Amino acid sequence: MKIFLARRLAQSLLVLLGVSFIVFFILYLTGDPALVLLPPDSSEEDVQKFRQAMGFNDPFIVQYGRFLVGALHGNFGQSVRHGEPAFGLVVERMPATFQLSGAALLVALCLAIPAGIVSAVRRNTILDYVSTVVALLGQSMPTFWLGIMLILVFSVQFNLLPSSGRGSLEHLILPAITLGLFTTARITRLTRSGMLEVLSQDYIRTARAKGVSDPPVVWKHALKNAAIPIVTIVGIELGTLLGGSVITETIFAWPGVGRLSVQAIYNRDYPVVQAAVFLLSSTFVLVNLVVDVVYTYLDPRIRLQ
Amino acid sequence: MSVPISAGAVNLAGASNPARREWVVFARRLARRRTALFGLVVVTVVVVAALGAPWLSPYDPVEQDITNRLRPPGVVDAGGRSHLFGTDHLGRDLLARMIYGARPALMVGFAAVAISGWLGMAVGLVSGYFGGRIDDVFMRLADIQLAFPFILLAIAVIGVLGPSLPVIIVVIGVSSWVVYARVVRGAVLSLREREFVQAAHALGSRDGRIVVRHILPNAFTPWLVVATLDMARVIVIESALSFLGLGVQPPTPTWGGMLADGRVYISTAWWLATFPGLAILVTVLGINLFGDGLRDTLDPRLKL
Numbered sequence: 001m002k003i004f005l006a007r008r009l010a011q012s013l014l015v016l017l018g019v020s021f022i023v024f025f026i027l028y029l030t031g032d033p034a035l036v037l038l039p040p041d042s043s044e045e046d047v048q049k050f051r052q053a054m055g056f057n058d059p060f061i062v063q064y065g066r067f068l069v070g071a072l073h074g075n076f077g078q079s080v081r082h083g084e085p086a087f088g089l090v091v092e093r094m095p096a097t098f099q100l101s102g103a104a105l106l107v108a109l110c111l112a113i114p115a116g117i118v119s120a121v122r123r124n125t126i127l128d129y130v131s132t133v134v135a136l137l138g139q140s141m142p143t144f145w146l147g148i149m150l151i152l153v154f155s156v157q158f159n160l161l162p163s164s165g166r167g168s169l170e171h172l173i174l175p176a177i178t179l180g181l182f183t184t185a186r187i188t189r190l191t192r193s194g195m196l197e198v199l200s201q202d203y204i205r206t207a208r209a210k211g212v213s214d215p216p217v218v219w220k221h222a223l224k225n226a227a228i229p230i231v232t233i234v235g236i237e238l239g240t241l242l243g244g245s246v247i248t249e250t251i252f253a254w255p256g257v258g259r260l261s262v263q264a265i266y267n268r269d270y271p272v273v274q275a276a277v278f279l280l281s282s283t284f285v286l287v288n289l290v291v292d293v294v295y296t297y298l299d300p301r302i303r304l305q
Numbered sequence: 306m307s308v309p310i311s312a313g314a315v316n317l318a319g320a321s322n323p324a325r326r327e328w329v330v331f332a333r334r335l336a337r338r339r340t341a342l343f344g345l346v347v348v349t350v351v352v353v354a355a356l357g358a359p360w361l362s363p364y365d366p367v368e369q370d371i372t373n374r375l376r377p378p379g380v381v382d383a384g385g386r387s388h389l390f391g392t393d394h395l396g397r398d399l400l401a402r403m404i405y406g407a408r409p410a411l412m413v414g415f416a417a418v419a420i421s422g423w424l425g426m427a428v429g430l431v432s433g434y435f436g437g438r439i440d441d442v443f444m445r446l447a448d449i450q451l452a453f454p455f456i457l458l459a460i461a462v463i464g465v466l467g468p469s470l471p472v473i474i475v476v477i478g479v480s481s482w483v484v485y486a487r488v489v490r491g492a493v494l495s496l497r498e499r500e501f502v503q504a505a506h507a508l509g510s511r512d513g514r515i516v517v518r519h520i521l522p523n524a525f526t527p528w529l530v531v532a533t534l535d536m537a538r539v540i541v542i543e544s545a546l547s548f549l550g551l552g553v554q555p556p557t558p559t560w561g562g563m564l565a566d567g568r569v570y571i572s573t574a575w576w577l578a579t580f581p582g583l584a585i586l587v588t589v590l591g592i593n594l595f596g597d598g599l600r601d602t603l604d605p606r607l608k609l
Contacts, residue, residue, distance in 0.1 A: 011445070015448045015452050026462060026465060029465050139593060140537065141589075142545065142589070143545070144544075145581075148578045156572050239451070243456045258457070261461075277453070277461060280454050280457060281452045285452050288452075
């Protein structure tokens, strides 16, 4: 177990190193940062001085090393637009993004797992068809369109829920549904197929033959085994949610990292973009590390591999 | 009941050629799945709309008519021109724009899938066949790729390089290879141990020939299913980028761009945001249904 943990941890660190390199490389692609950061009427001499002072004349690998050391200290440079450290700006917005992603995941799990179970247990009934069709639609619906349609119906037509901002619980409802729908659809389909597979196993037949009634068979015997792939996909889906928050936050003016980074890209505020991409990716890597560890408790076979 | 003469004829014609007979069996099985057939019809309609836009479209998609702005669906304007889906804030016909909007969506879809598909196929073949160090390296690269919030990475790169059709295609294409690589790698790992591959080895075939002639054709099926379903994902991403203003630039109509326009007029002109979104939904749904049918027909055990 210790060896597994150590290997998995080393793997995550390697992934983060790769992430840091790509994040750095994106900025490197922008071309001459001096032209972006300095006023356009600066003299050639000023540009040269600035380059030397900021280290833009150093070799690529030296610049990357400096970036990496800075990143490890939480130093991504100053935001060009806000004049504050980029790291602080992003960290400040993290709770809002976590809240939204968490709420979306909660919505997804609360809807998807019961729907998937009912679909599998009552296979080929009207309930199964409805949940399958809804899942299919949910998987094909673009997030941004769903968000706009929800605003159209619940905010514009009936004036029931706020369409933008963060504050009360009411502000959270529409964005969480919007962000969570795709994940809901994915988990519904996965739960259904997982349950169908488990329900046809010998041990379920044994349990039934012993006279165990329906609910315990479904909840205790079947769900426990069908839960394993669901736990994995939750880790992966969290990445989808963190990424999807970029669009959902833009639509609902939700003050999170996603909206901040979209604005930063429009403003060419690259230190903020780097900090945001790096922090969101790190979160994702961390979550998947935790998921993998939880996974080994659920399914001891994994440890042996 | 009438005798299905044509079906019998097809069968006879195919009997002479095993490969062709297999095709006919496959097509029949696929056709029996009504949802897959529906998907195929939808996809065909969208492709025809994209290819035939200049002939099918009722009006010029970029022609402005300020006197007839924000007309609701079905209204006939003063000039006697009818607008089935209404007009936008510049008086442009919504239907015409939706038909033309299929072009960037499909273009990005096909081109990006072509790039990521072949990239992933190459990585999967090499990784699965040779294994060892090279496999480790590729799989770590895949982990790194997957650790990025995709859309954020895409907008960062496009924001830096500037939005244009080639940039969008390359960015989506280059960053979507992982699913293909993993599926092909998995297929190769099991194919590698099969007798016909061992036999080719024993007969002295070189690695390159074994991979291309014996392994690739057998790993193609799962790859095709992934490619179909990935196309749906790519079209949503293209629309999302256009929605954020980082897609193909105006005045070229894009579904995502139309949605972004429509969002501004959400309280006065509901149709502006509704119809382009429906176009995306129906297209993506059609591709997904077709892809699901393809998977179930080709290999029901495939879990994607």
